[in-house]
Every structure is written in structure tokens, then in C-alpha cells.
Amino acid sequence: MNTFGFIGMGNMGYAMLKGALNSFSKEDIIFTCPSSDRREKISEETGVRFAESNAECANNAKYIILAVKPQVYDVVLKNIHDIVTEESIVISLAPGITITDIKRKLGDNIRVVRAMPNTPALVGEGMTGISYNTAEFSFEERDIIEKFFNSFGKVVTVPENLMSGVVCASGSSPAYVYMFIEALADGAVKYGIPRKDAYKLVAQTVLGSAKMVLETGEHPGKLKDNVCSPGGTTIKGVAALEENGFRNALIKATDACFEACNGVKK
Structure with a gap:
């Protein structure tokens, strides 16, 4: 049996599959998507079945990643x-769909990790926020979950009631x-x-x-102040x-994102 099964190969599923190959072998992974052409293209490119x-x-997978749109x-x-x-572990990537929602459809005995x-x-x-009931998982399973998400970036574990905030902070914000x-x-x-130089410079x-924020531990406001000389160009x-x-x-923008995650209409 494969370790990971990706259902869906849109931008996010594809990015995660490519990242997972940094830490897991192609034999550990299987995927599917509706387009036969895309299946064959990705399989040829990555060697993943x-x-x-x-x-x-x-x-054919223990860890089943639902990398599809919420509407499907x-x-x-x-x-x-x-x-x-x-024995299965379902990993959900959909904003606004809770662990309880998925258990209601699949059964209360099914273990679910909610991720963004x-x-x-x-x-x-990548930056991923995850939430799950650790008591339902073995130490080995928790290690594999951490290893999986770390294979394509960083991961933080948060209470599920903060997952909409994670969408705002890191899920949607690359667009901004x-x-x-x-x-x-x-x-x-x-x-x-x-233009080419401008994009590179910026x-x-x-x-x-x-990287300065992450590695120095300084408050962003302090780092901003360090660039702003009195009466200089930056402060202007x-x-x-x-x-x-x-x-x-x-x-x-964060408010609008949060409201969309929680189905708030104005």
C-alpha cells in the first residue's frame, strides 16, 4: 500500500506532491484527478503512479489528501x-469544512487532519497550519504527518477554531x-x-x-524602524x-477572507 494518496491535482495538490518527493519515494505516493491527460503528464514527470x-x-493509501475544491x-x-x-487518515485542505463535517460524512471512527x-x-x-486530535494518532503517525508537511515548507499546529485565521495569514496571502x-x-x-530587473529586485x-523576520526574531516594526532614517527617503x-x-x-482583505471562510454574507 502507498503511504500517501492525493485526490486532486490542481495547483495545491501538485505543489504538495512535488514537495513530498523531497522526503518520500515515488513508490510511497499515488494520485488521481479527473483529467486523464493531466494524470499521464504528471506521472511521466514525477514517476508517481x-x-x-x-x-x-x-x-491504495493510508494518508488520503483531499486536494479538491470545497464544492466537490x-x-x-x-x-x-x-x-x-x-486505519485511514484523511487530510482535508478545504477552508470552511470542519473535521466534524467530514466525520459526519465518513463516520466518527475516521481520523481527520485539517490543513491549510x-x-x-x-x-x-510552503507554510501550513494543521489541526487534529493528537489523541487519535500514534506517535509514529504524528511523526509522519509532521514529516509530510515539513517536506515542502514549515508547519504549525493550531486549535481548529483558529484555522480560518490561518487561511487569512498564510493560505490566501501569497496572492497579496x-x-x-x-x-x-x-x-x-x-x-x-x-521590468525583468524590477521583479528580481523586488x-x-x-x-x-x-528571512530577517524569521531569523532575527525582531518585531517587524523594529526592523521597519531600522530602515527609516530621520527625514530620509524610506520614512517618506x-x-x-x-x-x-x-x-x-x-x-x-483579512476580514473579507475570514468572512468567506465562515460563510458570512453582507
């Missing part, structure tokens, strides 16, 4: 309902970072920097700045960002 159906994939969860859960057992990864997993720099990179590069191009700066740029609602825009 594919299954013809969701049921076949689940039947009911169909997928129905496909695997008679396949999963007490992000697409930088594709380059080994890409928008920031694009906008700042546009500003550099405006003043004559070639993206590396974002990467380095993030910071003032312009504040004047135009930079922080507020990000907080409002």
Missing part, C-alpha cells in the same frame, strides 16, 4: 465512504504578496528600471525581508503608504 478513480486512490467535497467523500477505515497549506510549497517554502511585488515593480519600471527584497515612503491606507487595506 496514478489511480483511475478516487476510490482506487483511497484504497460531498461527491469525493461519497466516492471514498466505503473505502476508508479506522499554500502554493509556495511548490518551491519548498504577488500583488505587492507586481505593484512595487511597476513603480520601479515607471522610473526606468527594466522579489529578492521580499524574500530577504521575510512609509508615510505615503499610511496616508493611502496600506495597513487598513490588508486588514480589510
Whole structure:
């Protein structure tokens, strides 16, 4: 039996599969998706075997990763309902779908890990928040779960009631970072920097700045202050960002994301 079975090969499933190959062999993994062309292409690229159906994939894996859109969860859960057992571990990636929701469909005896990864997993720099009842899992199973998520980045374990916050902090936010990179590069191009160089200058700066936060342990505000000389160019740029609602825009984006996760309508 394969260790991991991926149901779904969209951007997230593909990124996680590629990352998992850093720590597990291709023989440990099986996957499936609706498109036969995509199945064959990914299998040829990675050497990972594919299954013809969701049921076949689940039947050949202990850790079953549901890398599909929330709107098709009911169909997928129905496909695997008679396949999963007490030995199976279902890993759900869907925002807004709780562990209880999945147990209600598959059975209270089915063990579930709720996870929220992000697409930088594709380059080994993903950030994943996970939640599960550790009492239901052996030490070996917990080690494999940690190893799996660490194979494509970093992982933190949080109470399930904080998972919507994880979506806001790291699940959706790469899109905002890409928008920031694009906008700042546009500003550099405006003043004559070639676009290719502008993207490199900005993206590396974002990467380095993030590394400073993670490795120095300094508060982001302190690191910001270190760049802002009195009366200098940077503090004037910071003032312009504040004047135009930079922080507020990000907080409002987080609010909208959180509301969407929890089905809040206005």
C-alpha cells in the first residue's frame, strides 16, 4: 500500500506532491484527478503512479489528501465512504469544512487532519497550519504527518477554531504578496528600471525581508524602524503608504477572507 494518496491535482495538490518527493519515494505516493491527460503528464514527470478513480486512490493509501475544491467535497467523500477505515487518515485542505463535517460524512471512527497549506510549497517554502486530535494518532503517525508537511515548507499546529485565521495569514496571502511585488515593480519600471530587473529586485527584497523576520526574531516594526532614517527617503515612503491606507487595506482583505471562510454574507 502507498503511504500517501492525493485526490486532486490542481495547483495545491501538485505543489504538495512535488514537495513530498523531497522526503518520500515515488513508490510511497499515488494520485488521481479527473483529467486523464493531466494524470499521464504528471506521472511521466514525477514517476508517481496514478489511480483511475478516487476510490482506487483511497484504497491504495493510508494518508488520503483531499486536494479538491470545497464544492466537490460531498461527491469525493461519497466516492471514498466505503473505502476508508479506522486505519485511514484523511487530510482535508478545504477552508470552511470542519473535521466534524467530514466525520459526519465518513463516520466518527475516521481520523481527520485539517490543513491549510499554500502554493509556495511548490518551491519548498510552503507554510501550513494543521489541526487534529493528537489523541487519535500514534506517535509514529504524528511523526509522519509532521514529516509530510515539513517536506515542502514549515508547519504549525493550531486549535481548529483558529484555522480560518490561518487561511487569512498564510493560505490566501501569497496572492497579496504577488500583488505587492507586481505593484512595487511597476513603480520601479515607471522610473526606468527594466521590468525583468524590477521583479528580481523586488522579489529578492521580499524574500530577504521575510528571512530577517524569521531569523532575527525582531518585531517587524523594529526592523521597519531600522530602515527609516530621520527625514530620509524610506520614512517618506512609509508615510505615503499610511496616508493611502496600506495597513487598513490588508486588514480589510483579512476580514473579507475570514468572512468567506465562515460563510458570512453582507
